[in-house]
Amino acid sequence: MKNYSLIDSGNLKKLEKFGPYLISRPCAAAIWRPKLDIKIWEEADIVFIRDTKNKWVFKDKKRLDSWLVEIEDVKLKLKLTDFGHIGFFQEHVFLANKLSKIIGSKIFKDQNKKPNILNLFAYTGLMSLFALKNGAKVCHVDSSKPSILWAKENAKLNNFQNLEIRYILDDALKFVKREVKRGSKYDGIILDPPSFGRGAKGEVFKIETDLYLLLDLLKKLLANKYSFIIFSTHSPGFSKISIKNLFTDIFEKNKNLEIDELCLKAEKSYDLPSGYYAIWQNDDKKF
Template sequence: MEEQILRIKKDFVPKYEDGYPLITEEACANPQILTEEGRPFRLEAGDGTFLGRGYYGRQNKGLGWVLTQKEHEPIDERLFQKKLAVALGRRTSLFMDETTNTFRILNGEGDGLGGLTIDYFNGYYLLQWYSAGAYTWQKTIVDLLFQNTDAVGVYEKKRFSSEGGYVSDDDFVTGERAPEPLLVKENGMTFAVYLNDGAMTGLFLDQRDVRQTLRETVPEDARVLNTFSYTGAFSVACALGGAGHTVNVDAANRSLEKTKEQFEVNGLDPASHQILVEDVFTYFRRAIQRGEQYDVVILDPPSFARTKKTTFSAVKDYGKLLEQAFQLTAPGGIVAASTNHAGLYPKKFRAFIYEAMEKTETTGRIKSTFRLPEDFRVDADYPDGNYLKVHLIEKSAEGGLL
C-alpha cells in the first residue's frame, strides 16, 4: 500500500522531532488525506524534513501513531517482527517467574506499536485493537505470535466501532480454545479469567503490584471494604494475606458469582465474606449511618459509571467518594485510592485526597504510590500513557499529623 505524505504544522514539529508518537488532528496541516484506515504515511515538516513513519487509525486519542523515526525503515512485517521480539525480551523475567503466568507482553506505544496491546494468560494471548487501522495488521501479528512464542491460542478484543465502543462478537481467533474459566497465577495467587466473555476478562493486570502490596501489608484479621469490587481480586489478595473478613460491593449482578469463584479457586470460603450487589454510593450512606469502620477501604471506580440512582465521573466526583471512604476507615487504617482515568492527572488526584482529608478532619499521609507495573511500558515522550494512579493513604491512629 503506497504511503501518503502527512505534513505537520510548524509549531508542532519540535514535538514530533522529540519522538511524540500520537498523531493529533490539530498538529496536521493536511489531515484530509487520511481517508483509508491502516494506510501508512510519511510524516514531514512543511519543508519536507522527515519526521517519522506511521499509520492512519482513528481512535478517541487521535488519528494514528508514529511507528518509526528511521527514514529508511518501512512499515512492514519486519518492523512488527522487531517490535514484538524486543517487547518479549523485555518481559523475560516475567516469563521465567514460576509464580506468575499472566502479564502484558506489548503495551501499545510504550513498545512502539500504538493502537495495540497484547496480554499473556498462561499460554494464551489476548490482542486488544483500538482502531480499524491497527486491525489491518491482525493477520501479521497473529502469525508472528505463533512463530515467536508458545501460543496455544489467540483471542482478541476489537475496541472500536462507528460509535467508538467495543465490538462484541466471538473473540476467539485461532489455535486451541481456552478452558472456561482459564486459571492463571499472579505472585502465587490464582485467578479465574474468561477470554471470550465480553469486553473484560475478570482480572485487571495493571493492578498486580497493588494486589501484592495489600497482601503483604494487610493487618491480621483486618476488616476490608472493597468497593467497585468487580470480581473481588483485591479481596482475594487481602484474605490470603490474613484479613479476617471482606465486604465486596459492586452494582453488577454478575459480580456475585464471579467473586465467589475467585475465592473458591484460592481455597477460600466465600461464606466467610460478604458479596453485595448494590450501588456503592447507596452502601456508603448506609454504612456511615450504621457507624461501620474498616481497616482497609479500597476505591477502584470506573472513570464513568451510571446506575439507577447515581451518575459518577472520576474527574468531578472522586473527592466525594474519598470523603465517604475516610469516614468509614478506622484510625490507623488504609484507604487504597485508585483511578485509571488518564484525564485525572496526578496533581489533581492528590488534591482530591488532601481536600477530602480536610473536609472530614482526617489526618494521615500517603504511605505509598503506584503507577503502571513494569510490563505496562510507557513511552517517555507520551506520559499520558501512564494512566494508572494508586495511593495507599494511612489514616492517623492518634489524630495527629503523621
Template sequence: MAGLAQQPLILTGEGWADYGLVDSGHGRKLERYGPYRFIRPEPQALWTPRLTDWDAHGEFVPGSDEDGGGRWQFDKPVPESWPLAWREVKFTAQCTPFRHLGFFPDMAPVWDWMREMLDGVGSGPAAPSPARGTGPEGGQGLSTLNLFGYTGVGTLALSGAGPVAHVDASKKSVAQARENAALSGLENRPVRWLVDDAAKFAAREVRRERRYDGIILDPPKFGRGPNGETWRLEEHLPALVADCRRLLDAQSRFLFLTVYAVRMSSLALAGLLAELFADLPGTVEHGELAVREEGEGARLLPTAIFARWRNP
C-alpha cells in the first residue's frame, strides 16, 4: 500500500534563459520574461528586497478585492505577446488580466520530475491494455492526463513520452495551447486538445474504464466550466481526486496535485491522497513549490503547495 511521507519536500525552480526571479520583497516580486521585466504582487515575500532599483517594463497593481481585480501599468513598451522557451517547448507570453503571463514558471521542476517518472525512473514499463490511452489519436508510449491544462506547456513537456489528454474549460486557453504546439513544432504529437469541464471529463473516463500512466492536476480555487459549471476547490476536490485514482492502477507512475492561493496545508492534500491511494503501491509525498532568486544572496520564494503519489 502507498505509504505517506511525513516530512515535507521543497521543489525548487531555478531560472533559465527565458525566465528568472530577479528579486522579491515588501509583498512584490520582480521577474524577467525574455527581454522584459515585470513587477507582480507576492504576499509571501515578507522580507526586504535585495536590490534598490527595480527597473521594470510594467507592474500589475492589484485591486482592493483580495480575490481578484487589478490592472497592468506600463512604463516601457511591451508587445501584446512574445515568444519564450523551456527545453524544447516554445510558447508565447502575454500580460493577462489575471496578473500572470500565460504560464507558471514555478512548475518547471514538476515538468522535469514527471518526465523522469515517465522515462522509467519510477516503476517498470506499463503493461499494455486496450483501456489505456487517451482516445482516437492513439500513439505509442505512456499515456498522461493534464486536467486544467491551461496553455499547454506541461502537456507539451509530457507529450514526448506518449499520448496526452489536455483538458481545460477555457476555449481561449486550449486555442493558445494548440498555437504553442505549432510554435514548438510539436503539433503532430499525439495530444487530444479538449475544451471540457475537468470533473465531468474525469467521471466519463472512469465510466469508459480508461487507465493513465500519469495525471497532473492543477485546479483553481474557483472556476466555471464551459457550460457554466461551478468549481469550488474545497468542495469538489475530493470527488475529482477519487475519480483520478480510478483512472490509475498498479502499473501507473504518478499523480501530481498543485494548489495555489488557499488556506490549506500540503499535509491535508497528502492525507486525501493517502486515503484514496491506500490500495496501490508507491509513496505519497507533499510540500511546497518555490522559485529561487537569481544572484548573490538568493532566497526561496514559496508559490504553491502540492501532494503527489509516485510509483514506486
C-alpha cells in the first residue's frame, strides 16, 4: 500500500492520500490555484470544513474514525480530530529518517550503549517510534493526555510497548527545568513546538517568547560530544535566517548546523512548503 501522497494544493486547501483515503483539508500556505481538475478534488472521501463549526464530511456518508498506515516500516493509527489533524505530519518523515541516520551511525554504534533521546511536544510519537526502532531509549513528553494515549497505542501497534520508553504528561518547559536541576543528560533532543500551546496544568507556551529559554536550557541537557538537536516549526515568521541566528546565538559555533525548509513533494502539482527544520550536532563531521 502506498501510504502517503500529496495530490494537489491551492485555494487554501490541500488534497492528500493517506493509505486508501483521499482527504481534502484547509491549508493556509496554499495561496495559489489548484493545478489539477476540480473533478479530482470532488473524489475526496473525506473533507474537513473549517466553519463556525468544524466538521469532517464523508463521501457517500460512509463515516470513518480511524485507520492504519505504514510509514517506512512503522505503523501509525490515524484518527480524524476536531481540529482537522489526523495524528501525523508527513513532513516529519524526512526528520525521522535523519534521526535514524544519526543514531544508526557508527559514532553511536561504537558507544555500545543505547542513545538516550528526549522527544518534546511529542504528539502521537512518530519520532519516538523511529528512535525506538533504532535501539534508543526515549523520554516522550506531551501535555495532552489524549496525545499520550494515542502515542501508547502507536507503540503497541508496533510491538514496542516493552521497549524503553517513558511517557511524561507535563508542560515541556517545566519538565526541562526539572531535568536541568536533576542533572539529566540526553544524546539527542527532538522538539516540534507549536506556535501556542498549553501545559498539562494550563501553563502557556508561546514560541516567540519561550523558545529561546527552552533551547538555552536544552543545551545543558546535551550529554556528550556527539549529542544533537532536531528542531522543527510550522510557525509563521520563522525563516532560515531567523533559525540560524537563534542557533548560532545559543549553541557552540563551528559545529554541524543544517537548516532548511520542509516541503511536501507532489508528483503532478506544486510542492507545498511545510515549515522549517534545524539539526545541530556537537560534531564537525557531516551527519
